[in-house]
Amino acid sequence: MKLFNEPSPLETRIISFRFGLENSASIDTYLANDGYQALRKALAMTPDDIINEVKASNLRGRGGAGFPTGMKWSFVPRASEKPKYIVVNADESEPGTCKDRLLIQHDPHQLIEGCLLGALAVGAKKGWVYIRGEYNYLIHIMDKAIAEAYKHGYLGKNIGGTDFSFDLYTHTGAGAYECGEESALLESLEGKRGVPRIRPPFPAVSGAFQSPTLLNNVETFSSVPAILRMGGQAYADLGVPKSGGTRLVCMSGHVNKPGVYEVPLGFPMMKFINEIGGGVWKGRALKAVIPGGSSSPLLKAEECDIPMDYDSIAKAGSMLGSGGLMVMDETTDMVKVALRIMRFYQHESCGWCIPCREGTTWLKKMLQRVSDGHGQTRDIDLIGDLAQNMMGRTFCPLGDAAAMPTIAIVKKYRNEFEEYVARNPFAAPELVSIA
Amino acid sequence: MALVNVTINGVPVQAENGALLIEVARQNGIEIPAFCYYEGMSLQAACRMCLVEVEKAPKLMAGCTLPVAEGMVVRTESEPVVKARKTTLEFLLSNHPLDCPVCDKGGECELQDMTFKYGVGESRFTEVKQHVPEKQWSPVVFYDAPRCILCYRCVRVCNEGMGVGALGISYRGVNAEIIPSHGDHLECDECGSCIDICPVGSLTSGIYRYKTRPWEMEHVGTVCTHCSNGCKTTLGVRNNEIVRGNNRDKSGINGEFLCVKGRYAFDFTQHPERLQTPLVRNEAGELEPASWSRALKLVAEKFKALAGPEFGVIGSTRTTNEENYLLQKFARTALGTYSIDHHRTGDVVTLIDALSGKTGQLAAIEDLYTSKAVLVVASDLAQQHPLLAGKIRANFRHHKAAVYAVTPGPVREDKIARKSIRIAEADSLAGVEQLRELLAKETELVIVFGDAVQGDKVRQLVAFGESLGIPVKYIALVDYANSRGALDMGLLPGLAPGYHAAAPGRSLQQMLDDSSLAALWVVGANPLKGGRKLAASGAFVVVQDLFLTETAQRADVVLPAASAYEKNGTVTNVCGQVQRLKKGVETVGAKTDLAIIGLLARGMGVDLGKVDADAVFAEIAASVPGYNQLPMPVILTGGAAQTHPVNGGVPASLVPGLIASARDTLFTTGSLTRYSKILNEVLEKPGALYR
C-alpha cells in the first residue's frame, strides 16, 4: 500500500522501516526484512530473559499513559490456573493519533511477532487484536496476515518446532473512544458495554475473561521485535534515559508537511515541526501545540522548545500521550478549539460516573454559548471551575482527559474568551457592591 | 482475618484487613455518603459521592471500593472532600428536574437529604436541561429518566437481588438511561424492589404515585397477609386507606425484600365487592343485607340449637393465631364438636413427629442465608416462596452457598445451583438420593420441601438427612400467611393446640362429604372453591369472609370479616416464626373474626374470657407448648421469634386428611388476590410454575 505521506530523512526508522516496501504487509516481504528473527531468538530464551530485555529497552507504553512496558509484563503472574491472554489495543481513538493504523496497514506481521514475544514472555496461548470499528479495512489486512502466519507456522501449534503454541484473532470494536481505556476494552471484548472496570485488579491479574492478560498498544507490541533483534540496551540508547527507543509521532494541523514520522524519544519538538514538518503553513507564526493527543494540555509556542520525551513534556505541564502532535498557527481560535475538544469528550463519555457525564455535558453547553457569542464573564470562571471539579474525581481518566485541555486553554488564552464576551451586546455588567 | 489500624478523622480504629473503607467508617459511626454503594450488592464506584482524602494518595479516593490497609489515614469531612461532594451534587442537580414539590420521593429522597446536608442551594447553570418523557413500563413501574441519577441500584437489585435481570442500561453519556426487559415494557416479577431502592423519584409505583406526600402517611409495620413467608411490610396509610407497602427500614426477617403481593396486593381491602354488612338468606332463598345484631342473634340461636357432634368447623390459613385458638376452643367446648379442620397445605405434622427427640432442626428463615448448603425439593421457590428464594440467592451471592434443586421443571435456583435434578414430584426422593454423595460432602444443610413430600416420604427424607452425618435442618413448605399457625393452634381433627391429642372428628373433606352434617361454620376459608359441593344440603352454613366467595354464596348467613391489615394479633410463618400483626386501617362494616367469635359466644351465653388479641395471646403463651417461651419484647417490637414445638412426638390421634398446596404462582394466593386489581393488571398474571 502506498504511503500517505513521504518519509523524512531526519527519521530514525526502527519500527516503520518496512513502510513503503512493495507488499510490505505480506509475510514474504516481512521475512525478507528481518521478519520473525526476534521470535527465533526468543524461542531459545527464558521468559525472564525476554522480560529483562524489554525492561532494559526502557520501552514505555505507546498508548498514552507511558507505563514502563517491561514492568507491566512482569506483573502477569507466572503460575496461573487460568489461561493467560494477549490483547492488543488497536482502538486508536485519541484525536490527533493515526499511527497504529499505519503499523497494521503496512506491517501487520511485526505486530504478530510482537504478540508472539509477549506470549512467550508471559505464557499466553491465545490473543486478540481489538481493532476500532472505523478501521474496518485493517481487519481484512490483519486477518490476511494472521492466515499467512498460520500457514508459515508462526501461529498455531508447535511454533518453530517447539512446544509453544499461540492463536491470534482480530476483534472489531463498534465506535467508542472509551474502549481505548484498557479495562473498558476488555469489557467490550467480552461483548459488553465499554464501561471501565473497577481497578484493582489490573488486567495483568484479571483481564480478558477474568484471566491474567497482557494488554498493550499496537505500537508497544510492534516495538518489541526490534528490541529483541538489536538488544534492549541498544534500543534504549536510541532515546533518552527513562524513555527508550523511537516512536511514531503523528503531526497534524497547520504545518506544511503533516504526517506520521518515527523519531527517537527526546527529539526536539521545534526541530520536529520546522524541519520534518516543514514549518508552520502559509508562512504564519506558531501559536500553540497539542503534544500528545487532544487530552494533553496544549503548550504555547514559547513553551515548545523542549525535547519530546515523557519526562520533558510532563515538566512543561503536558503529556507525550499517544504521540498525536497538533500544530496551531497564529490565526487559530482557541475558543473554537476548546469547544471542539469538549464536544468530542461529551460525545464519548460513557455516562458511568456523574462528574464526567454531567461535567462534559455542561462544559460543552457553556463553551457552545460563549462560542455563539452569548457568553458572560462569569462563564469563563465557571468553565475553568467546572473542569477543575472534574479533575481526579471521575471513575476513569476520560474525565481528566476532558478537563485538562480545557483548564489549560482557559488559563493560557483567557483573553480570547474575554474577547468573545466583550462582543456579546447583552453581556451583563460586572456587579458592583453598593456597601 | 488480620486486623489493621486505620485512622479516620483522627480517630484510630481497627478493622479487618481489606474491608471496604465505607463499611469500616459506618461501623465506627462515620457516614461516608453514597448513592451507588449499596450494602450487599456489587460495587460500582459510579456516583463519586464517597470520595475521601487518604494520606499519601495523589487524589481523592472512592471509599466504596477502597480496601483498608495498615496505617491508612483517612479524612472524610476535610475541606477538599466536602468541596468534592458539593461539586458532585452540583453535577447531579444540573440535569435533575427540580420538581420536588410534586415528586413522590419528596421528603424521603436521598438526593434532597444530601443537598440539604452539603448545601448547594445555588444553581450556576443557565442552559436548558436534558428532557425525555416519562415512560410506563408496567402497571406498577414508571420510569422518569431525567430524575435518574444512574446509580444502577435498580439494575442490581433486579439482577442480583431478585435473580431476574429485567433492567439494563442503554445509550451512553448524558443520554444513558435504564431500559426494561422487553423494549418498551417490563416482564418480570413486578416486585417493585427497583422502585423502593431508587434513591430519587425516578422509578415510581403505579399504585402510589401522586397519591400523597410521605409525611402525610402513618407508617404501620405489620406482616404481609399473602404467602407463608411472613415478610414484614410497612403500610403507608392515609385517610384510612393503605396507599403503599414497603419495608425501607429493613426491619423484620425480610429486610427490605418484598414481592409483588407484599408491595402492592393490599388493594383488595378497597375492592368494591368487599362485604360491608352481614347477609342473611331470606325466605325467597336470597342473601339479603341484615344488621349485625339481627345476624348475630340468628347465628347464636342456630348454633345453640345445632351444637353437638354434627357441627362442622372449618378454620382459616390467614386468620391470626388468637382467632384460630379461640375458634377451636369455642368449637371444642361451647359447640361440643371435634370436627374442626382447615386447608392443609404441607405436612408439618409428620416433620415434627419425625424429628421428635431432636432439637434445633426446624430451620428459621435466617438459616437459608447462613447455611453452607441448601436443598430445594419439589417447589418452585421463587414463585411460591419468594422470600425463601431471595434468602438462598443472597446466601449464594454473599457466602457462595452450595445450592441444590430437585424439581419437576426449571426453577430460578438452577442458575446458582451446584446441581439441579429434573424429576417428577412423585419421585422427588429418588432425585434427592442422586445427590447423596455431593450432600454428604457438605458441612451443613437446610432441606426445603413442598407438599409432594408428605406422610412416610417426610420420614424417609428425614432419615436421608440424618444419614448424611452432617447437621441438617428442615422446612416443610406451607402456603398461606398463617398456615403454620392454623396447625399450631389445633385447627385439626384429633390434635389440640401444640399438637396435643384431642378427640377425633371429621376432616375437612369428611365434613363436605357427610350428608348428616347439621351445621357448617367456615371462618375465612373457601372449601367450595372450584365447584366442590357440600353433601349436607340441609346444613345451616355460616361463613365469615371478606368477599362473597363460592362458599359464602352457599351460606345461610355471611358475616363480613376484617382482613389481616385491619386487625391486631400474631401470625406464624412457614418456619414457625411468630410475628405481630398491627392494625393499619379501621374497617367499615366488617368485624375481625376474633370479635365475631366473641360476640357469638356472648350471644350464646358462653364465657370465653376476655376477647381481645393481647388477652388471647397471653392465654396461648400460657397454655400452648412452643408458644410458652417466646421472647415477648422481640415480638412486640416487630421482630420474629421462632416457636419451639413439641419435642417428643406427635400423638397418632390426628385424623388424616388431604394435604395439598394450592400451587399458587407469584401472582396469586388464594381468593384474596382475585380481588387485587393490580395483580390482575400485570401482564404476567397468573403465570405457571416451573417455567
Next chain:
Amino acid sequence: MTFSPELEAKFADLITHYPEGRQRAALIPMLMFGQEEVGSITNEFMNEVARRLGLTPMQVDEVVGYYSMLHKKPMGKYHVQVCTNVACMLRGGAELYDHACHKLGLGHKEVSADGLVSLEEVECMGACSWAPAVQVNFDFHHEVTADQLDTILEGLKK
C-alpha cells in the same frame, strides 16, 4: 432470521474465537458484520443474535445503544462520514461538513429520501495527519477538498 451463507460462515467462525462458555464475546463483531448485510440493527436481528449467544434481547439492546457505529435505523447505502474533530477542523473539516450538508441537503445522521446517501458528522477516525478526512462506508478519503468531495458524492451510484 436467515443470513447469507458467507455471513453464517463468519458467525460460525467467530464463535470459535473465544474461550468456552464466553461466546458472548462474539456479540459486537456479529452486530458489526451483520449490520453490513441487514442494513441496520433491527429488533429481529437483535433477537436472533441474542438467541444464538444465549443472551436476553435486553442485553443486546444495552450494547447496541452504547456503540456509535451500531444503528437501529438504516443509514444510506452510502454513509458519508465527515470528521470535524480538532485535527480535521484545523484544516477545514467543519467547512467541509457544512459543504456536504448543503450539497446533499442532509443534516447529521439524516438519510436521503431514496435511501442512497446518509450523512454523519463523526469524531476522530484516525486520519489526523492527512486531514480533513472523509469516510464513505469504510473507505477513507484523505485531504479532501470541497471539490473532491463533490466528485466523491457525484460518484455514488445506485
